[in-house]
Amino acid sequence: MPIKPILFNTDMVRAILDGRKSCTRRICKDANEYTVPDMEFYNADKRTYAVHNFADKEQMEQLSTAERTCPICTGDILYVRETWKEAPKGYYYYEDWQKDDIADVTKWKPSIHMPKEAARIWLKVTNVRVERLQEITEVQAQAEGCNSGLLTGACTARGQFEDLWNSTVKKSDLDRYGWDASPWVWVIEFERCEKLEE
Structure with missing residues (x-):
């Protein structure tokens, strides 16, 4: 079972410690308007998934399907770097x-x-999927550690997540990875676990 590091900012570390955060979203860099990820082809033994390559943004003309390695898979153990x-x-x-x-x-x-030995928060990945960023629901935004009004002036947890997401993206990348771009993201669900050694 792979053990990997993962970064969270101070607010999200507190949300994990408080039991308010059980999910995180990360950019799926294998995907874009012409390349669509597909976890239905997930191979647990090889730790791979499929991406479908298209000739057009409307995804009407498929050119090929390729195999890519999942960065994080169900069952992986993550230690939080803070x-x-x-x-x-x-x-x-x-x-x-x-x-x-x-x-x-x-x-x-x-x-x-x-370093790994300094980590105090350990997480076991319980589910991984890919979706568009804006597909997040109010309940899922709450699982991301967002509670309306706590960190920003947003009226909903989903609105707060939008603000939080954009605050983590470089201004030069907002057109590509910001909320309005709704990029493909990894949705990584997890639960706290005991410290493990490799």
């Missing part, structure tokens, strides 16, 4: 420091550099 620091008494996490005022004795390190 902003952290190491001190004589162990590891500290930025999300806790904001809440508990842990003494700032060393510099915070970016989440991308967190």
Whole structure:
């Protein structure tokens, strides 16, 4: 069973710890207007899925079908990388420091550099699918950790998710990956689990 890292911002780390987040969406970079992902061809042994290639944006003329490797599959174990620091008494996490005022004795390190042994949040992937970003429902937005009015002025969890999503996309990529573009995304559902070693 593969063990892989995954990044979350501080607000989403808190949502996981609070039990409000059980799903995440990530860009499916194998897909675009001419290339459509298809998990109905998922092969668990090979960890692959299909993409259908079309000659046109209306997807009327199919050219070919190719096999691609899934980045994350059902059953995978993920450890959450978050902003952290190491001190004589162990590891500290930025999300806790904001809440508990842990003494700032060393510099915070970016989440991308967190080693596996420092991770405190472990997740087991329970389901993976692909869909268009704007297919998210109000209930699914709540599973993403969004609750209307908590982080933004949005009136619904879905509206809050839209704001949250766009805040994570570079301005230069909004036309391609922003909410209005409704790109293909991986929908990764998970549950908390105990720390595992490879």
